[in-house]
Amino acid sequence: MSEFLLAHEPQVRLFFLFSILATMAAWEVAAPRRRQEIPRLLRWSNNIAVVVVDTILVRLTFPIVAVGMALLADERGWGLLNIFTVPGWLAFVVSLLLLDLAIYLQHVMFHAVPAFWRLHRMHHADLEFDVTTGLRFHPIEILLSMALKLAIVVALGPPAVAVLVFEVLLNGTALFNHSNIRIPLRLDRVLRLIVVTPDMHRVHHSIYPQETNSNFGFNLPWWDRLLGTYRAQPREGHEGMIIGIEQFRTPRDLWLDQMLIQPLRGPASGYPINREGNPK
Numbered sequence: 001m002s003e004f005l006l007a008h009e010p011q012v013r014l015f016f017l018f019s020i021l022a023t024m025a026a027w028e029v030a031a032p033r034r035r036q037e038i039p040r041l042l043r044w045s046n047n048i049a050v051v052v053v054d055t056i057l058v059r060l061t062f063p064i065v066a067v068g069m070a071l072l073a074d075e076r077g078w079g080l081l082n083i084f085t086v087p088g089w090l091a092f093v094v095s096l097l098l099l100d101l102a103i104y105l106q107h108v109m110f111h112a113v114p115a116f117w118r119l120h121r122m123h124h125a126d127l128e129f130d131v132t133t134g135l136r137f138h139p140i141e142i143l144l145s146m147a148l149k150l151a152i153v154v155a156l157g158p159p160a161v162a163v164l165v166f167e168v169l170l171n172g173t174a175l176f177n178h179s180n181i182r183i184p185l186r187l188d189r190v191l192r193l194i195v196v197t198p199d200m201h202r203v204h205h206s207i208y209p210q211e212t213n214s215n216f217g218f219n220l221p222w223w224d225r226l227l228g229t230y231r232a233q234p235r236e237g238h239e240g241m242i243i244g245i246e247q248f249r250t251p252r253d254l255w256l257d258q259m260l261i262q263p264l265r266g267p268a269s270g271y272p273i274n275r276e277g278n279p280k
């Protein structure tokens with residue numbers, strides 16, 4: 001099975017991406033959590049256009065991506081899990097956990113460093129919260145994230161199939177936890193013990209900095225709870241909370257061209273963690 005998955009990596013990733021995207025989009029129509037005022041055509045067309053730009057730039061910039069780097073690391077004996085003898089199942093589990101922790105820490109870093117926040121705030125500047133928000137990342141942030149991911153793979157030496165499974169899970173959960181879907185509250189309380197739910201992650205997209213700087217996890221919720229960044233609910237409730245950041249609040253800011261130049265516009269104050277101007 002693992003050989004089949006690795007041999008068909010692009011097809012596997014695209015299949016799960018489009019399947020989960022379509023499922024979440026249909027769920028949003030059938031059972032929305034919040035009323036949306038901005039036309040989907042405006043936001044979806046531009047958010048999806050960002051994905052196209054991101055994908056093209058990654059393919060042009062990197063001759064090898066994470067799964068390929070894991071195969072190369074295995075071939076050349078790079079990384080901790082290739083240096084020490086570790087059972088395959090344990091290497092698989094440890095790889096999933098450590099890769100997820102690395103993504104959590106990277107996310108915190110993009111909130112803590114003003115220069116990185118300039119890039120990451122494009123994701124937060126979406127004025128609605130739905131499945132396409134999980135696709136909306138600035139191309140330079142995507143390139144930096146890929147470079148970091150490759151470095152982590154080289155240092156860790158995870159099995160290639162674990163990297164593929166992790167990336168499929170990460171992409172899938174990012175679409176899930178950004179979705180504007182209604183989940184019964186009792187079920188949500190159970191689910192958020194094992195996965196980041198939309199209600200949990202939506203808090204992270206609040207206009208209030210102290211809520212924006214919480215709930216950093218994309219996949220597993222445990223890091224937020226263990227490291228003190230967990231916040232259960234937004235102070236104004238999910239229906240009443242304001243999505244986005246204080247800057248870039250016009251429909252024109254949702255267009256692709258404005259998103260791409262956004263890192264150059266305005267100050268980076270107000271949201272980076274522990275920076276002057278970040279209201280409590």
